[in-house]
Amino acid sequence: MSQALIEVRDLWKVYELGDVRVEALRGVSLDIAKGELVAVMGASGSGKSTFMNLIGCLDRPTRGIYRLEGTDVSTLSSDARATIRNQQIGFVFQSFNLIARTTAVENVELPLFYGDIPIGDQRRRALQALAAVGLGGRESHLPSQLSGGQQQRVAIARALVNQPSMLLADEPTGNLDSRTSSEIMELFRQLNVQQGITIVLVTHEPDIAEWARRVITFRDGEVMTDVAQKGRQ
């Protein structure tokens, strides 16, 4: 097993909603190595979304340690977490989350803009990233002019443009039909196999989880099962 990219030790997330105390995550410990393709599964309310928010540095744990590439990021300030999100993590969402009325290439440039990349390089790298996901020639299309699958490809290009160490996909195929879903999953698999990008997929669909080589299942804020599998080719 190669070096651990993610090291999580006894991670807790507790929400206090008035008098009600919700323990969304109850002492999760696990490692994810570089180059893995992991599916995180679980019913809604199982804590998988909370887990993804935490490892995506969108949120801070109540307790516990989270090391990303050996650095403890569980106690960082919101600005420091923004930098981590910008440099080391690429997000892909169920609802694509592209900025409306903004062209594909401008959407892809967004992380570069916040990452202090020279303007000249921004456009070039954004175009490369779009070409890499098979959207060459559609750079000036608006999200509304693209199909769901194409929009998700733009989102993937945006996630990859800053060459992050990990790609976090939250129900990436939830809004797509099964054929397009397979295309997107195939793209993920290629990125994982050919470029060695670590991918963490959050999903509740078993046939999507099939693509992964490791499936972690959450239940009531804890890891219920963590199994390796062959992964669809």
Add this chain to the structure above:
Amino acid sequence: MKLLRMTFHVAWLALRRNKLRSILTMLGIVIGVGAVITMVSIGQGADAAVQQQIMSLGTNLLMVVPGATTAGGARSGWGGVSTLNVGDAEAIKRECPAVSDATYFKRQVVQVIYGTQNWSTVAQGSDLSFPNVRQWPVASGSFFTQRDSDTANRVAVLGQTVVDQLFGPGQDPVGAVIRIKEVPFTVVGVLQAKGQTTWGQDQDDVIVMPFTTAERRVVGAQFLGTVDMIFASAESSSEMDEATDQIRGLLHERHRVAPNQEDDFTIRSLNEMAQASQSASQVMTTLLLSVASISLLVGGIGIMNILLVSVTERTREIGIRMAVGAKSRHILLQFLVEAIVLSMMGGLAGVAMGIAGARATSSIAGWPTLLSPTAVVGSFLFSGAVGVFFGFYPARKASRLDPITALRYE
């Protein structure tokens, strides 16, 4: 630098996405800035016109009139008693170092006749210092001479209004003989047109003649040598107070006014009058400005309102930006720049509108306007400040959004 440029670009795109809304939001600022500029132009124009009229009497002018001004008891008004005389005027000219020149006059309303025309005007007996002190040269012919004065010659210098009333177009008044109170006078010169005083009196409706002639032929004074008023010019505007003190001291001495006694003369300065009218117009300008500022304030609230709507509408976008690495200061800056662009564009349009408004006021209402660069630059900058001030709250609100909540916002 690059960040700022990109932020401006993003703000510009965001504003262009909602063109009509942006324009309507700007309108408050446009009207506010436009109103400020127009109002200040009108105020300053009026002020300049008044100042010019006051100064047309002469520069650094002090007026000495007989009689007291202090209230209480029964008193004659200014000029009610003839306590000033030619000797006082000559002494002021001679003995007060801060006074550069002085003149005096005695006046009476008279009927003048030339040919078949007649006109009622003011005959004013004065001395040779008159054109200098009043800054009032002759336009044609010449002023009367020392010799005319010494021998009480029947010569007259006419104001432009008198010329217009008595003589037809093309007729040269110089050399003509007119009759004042049945006494024939030779016209030796015509004074330059001077226009109205601040209080609307036509200064050109006057006939100036040697003091001696006026006394003997026209006014017929009971007490020879008394004058209605003395005009003294100070050496400079900074020496006005000094000149006033010197004149007061001199007249005290000459009139033997005891220290506990009330002055039998009053000294007024034109600068005082100018200041009074200036402060009046300042009150006016302040009033207009405050009305215009309210409009700017309302415009600012409009901007804040729209930005709050915009923050809510674009919560998802803010979440996305945060997810891909925007820090809170990036989001803050973005909305702040949007507010500033909005208000500055409004300000720019307001400047154009204000200038157009001032021009229109001049040409339609005929009011004098004076475009003030201070008002233009100041109100433009102020519009930017309004943007910063009213944009800050919505921008901060946006920057403090939680990325997770923002991303899930529907």
